Amino acid sequence: MASGFTLWFTGLSGAGKSTIAELVGGELERNATLVEYLDGDVVRTHLSKGLGFSREDRDTNIERIGWVASRLTRHGAAVLVSAISPYAKTRRHARQLVENEGEFVEVFVKASVEECARRDVKGLYEKAFSGELKEFTGVSDPYEEPASPELVLDTELETPQESAGRVLELLGERGLASLKVPA
Ligand code: ADX
Secondary structure, three states: OOOOEEEEEEOOOOOOHHHHHHHHHHHHHHOOOOEEEEEHHHHOOOOOOOOOOOHHHHHHHHHHHHHHHHHHHHOOOEEEEEOOOOOHHHHHHHHHHHHOOOEEEEEEEEOOHHHHHHHOOOOHHHHHHHOOOOOOEOOOEOOOOOOOOOEEEEOOOOOHHHHHHHHHHHHHHOOOOOOOOOO
16 A cells, blocks of 8 residues: 655645645546545544633644654555644644654745735735734734645645646655546
8 A cells, every 4th residue: 555644734824825726636646546635624523622812722733733644654645734823833743643654744835924815815914914813823813834845835836736847846856646647
């Protein structure tokens, strides 16, 4: 069985994590890889329902995601996590959990607060700037940039397709995904 791995997309809300994860996942699925998605927004409606955005709750959320990712990685899946995961220490712990079972690839999906606020896909930045929404990452809550991620995707400079292509390239280099050429 192929080695399982977790691709951990971290970055601000609206930076492009979920969009890129879906593009990468689609390609992996086409290649018959077993793929599972753990998206912060979705996880918070099930596994992490009821958690808020204090440091403690975010850490609990990320610990849970890291644990599930490690279980799936153990069974050879390609796990695509998209969560802000703002704290370096908690991301490190998630890495440790996963690395007991397979590979962990941290991908920093990078875009400035200004750019994310300009995109404001969910209308949350406006609320954060007005003070209606408290503890909002990048505005009124910290985001600790990864010091040595396996990959940095600057989504102000590259399209989601280009970013997804770079992720797939890295997976290929690491022997984690060999995209089959159709016969
Ligand atoms: S994390 O900090 O625990 O990793 P997670 O990725 O699960 O966060 O959830 C982030 C999503 O929750 C955002 O994309 C946004 O849609 C929503 N959200 C609601 N309130 C906040 C907030 N205060 N800070 C960040 N995101 C928030």
